[in-house]
Amino acid sequence: EYPHLVEVTDAQSRYGIKSPGECGANPCKQWIVRITNEKTLSKSESSTKDNESQRPEVFFSGELHGNERVGPSTLVVFMKLLLESYSRKENPNPWLKYLVDTRSIYIMPMTNALGYYQNRREEHNIDPNRDFPIDLSQSNLCMRTITARAVNELWREHLFQLAITFHGGMRAIAYEWGTVTERTHREKKSPDDVAQSALGSALSAFAGVGPEKHKRYPHNRINDVVYPVKGGMEDWAYAGS
Template sequence: MDCTHGVFARHLFEESQPRISEARTHGYMGNSELEKAMKEFTQRCANISRIYSIGKSVKGIPMWVLEISDKPGQEEGEPAFKFIGNVHGDEPVGRELLIFLANWLCDNYGKDPLATLIVNNVHLHVLPTMNPDGFALRRRGNANNVDLNRDFPDQFYPMNDIVSLRQPETKAIMNWIKEQHFTASASLHGGALVANYPWDGSQDTRKQYAACPDDKAFRHMASLYSRSHYNMSLSKEFEGGITNGAFWYPVYGGMQDWNYIHGGCFELTLEISDDKWPKANELPVIWEYNRMSMLNLVANLVKTGVHGKIFSSDKGRPLPASVMIKGIDYRVNASRTYGDYHRMLAPGESYEVAASMPGFQSKSTHILLEDEAMNLDFILSPEEGSSKHEEVRKECECTGDGRDRVEVVEFLRGINLGIYLLLSAIFLLLCCLLRRKTMFKSLNHRNGHKRPIVVQGFDGNA
């Protein structure tokens, strides 16, 4: 371990590493070739993809993202996952593997159950390169020689709090995370073989295990990746092929912790190749070693955890309420459009799940989360004498552009009609009219899911 400016750094990440030779870059896509490959992909796989940019690098290179879904560009009541590659310019394996991943999903959609599950039930966003300038320069930092994985605001130290001093690539990622409702994500790195999870730093900068509130869930996600990998779990350096970030080496200003704290997003940092810049002819093998890990990590969003929708008992409107787990100091917010939430949890545990929102009575219930995902919907009743729920109603009407009634109808399709016997006749009529129509595709109709548990808007806990 070395200590530079009070922050620990591991020797394999230092700028003193030998410069990458021109010969070593042969076989890797340059930035223009990568852009061309992404655009060609969206033409070949137009039915399940789109391309968009989240910003530009210091040198003005667009940061292109592929979205892969059966309804790309449309908002749905589904979880979203993002992969980010090439955070460090001299770690290019991720950018190549993400193109392999996209093409595999396209080629196998409708044929392979896992590919079909992912495309139909997840909005997957793929950013092959966060640092195109660093890649072109064949160095770790960006064009300003800044390590982008030290450029995010940090919980332990007042780092990077001046917005004007952040790098454009960092700003683009932060804005992207705030705009999208990501459930989980992973960034791909090189130089080791291990799945890293929060916290990345500790209060006193010492190398020590620093557990975040969702330590069990993160350990489950990291272990899932490691066990699915060809040989990551066999590591002699890291037990089970996983590590807590601060226990390995503390990082401050990292993207992983910022995602979890400010984005409501469970992010892993994946070291996928011992060699930072292996020869290009080794890439297909590295892809095969990581393929099932990458696929299983995305599919984990719908195969495990607790998922559901939250809405108001008086008008049936979706509510952007918060979901809390007793004993875990962390909240996940439901979406404003559909009221859907997606909460990563370690299986094999009992949990008390609560939904709350100002102006409404909080509701909670106990669940036993086994190996499969659980669907848990909440119906919240307005508090008597509170004007908060009326403010929510008006806000929904103002932001819905006239779509709120349609969204409510779509939302109601996936819910057991029996629970609405207590609601008004208008909703009974709407449900009857829609009985013969195609059911709204939601979490409680996904492969392997059980019928949803509904916590209704009565006083007391279910």
């Protein structure tokens, strides 16, 4: 419906990695959607090598934990919103239009595709958000899930400047650091703490108050507002990808 704005592929056909398992009658695929206005790409931006693109690239993951259902639904609505607003003849939202014209927006709505299909946290009993090569207790305990491998392949191909990965179970906008080592042995604040704090604060203000106690989303470092993990995607994406 929007061929000049949307490109859809999957990690299996693009990167040749195997399917994580069966999603009903067919093998699970990890869908990757790119939304951007290809017509506004300059020559340097539309370089044949994607990793040389001059256009800022951002990434959204719907879920690493298959039983946390809010992210995939949010991203499907987000994609619809971007595209429908852009294509509206009267009064397209200028900010949403600006995003589509000036950013390459990469979205994996169901990153842990098997977990999402099965409504289970893990992929074959391995937690994908402990499967990234950062702060591991054993250096070989990573990239065992197809979920992590698919994210890794996409991130090797692109230089994402910002990313959001959705979870469920609590309300928070959380940013680096979020690892045990960083919390206990090193600087509490990441090098981009000022920028990340400002972004978190702005996101929280924009989201407004929710039904729960009519409070805004708490925003803070993962270590402070959630908890540190070993092998998490967030700190890997920021510092180890």
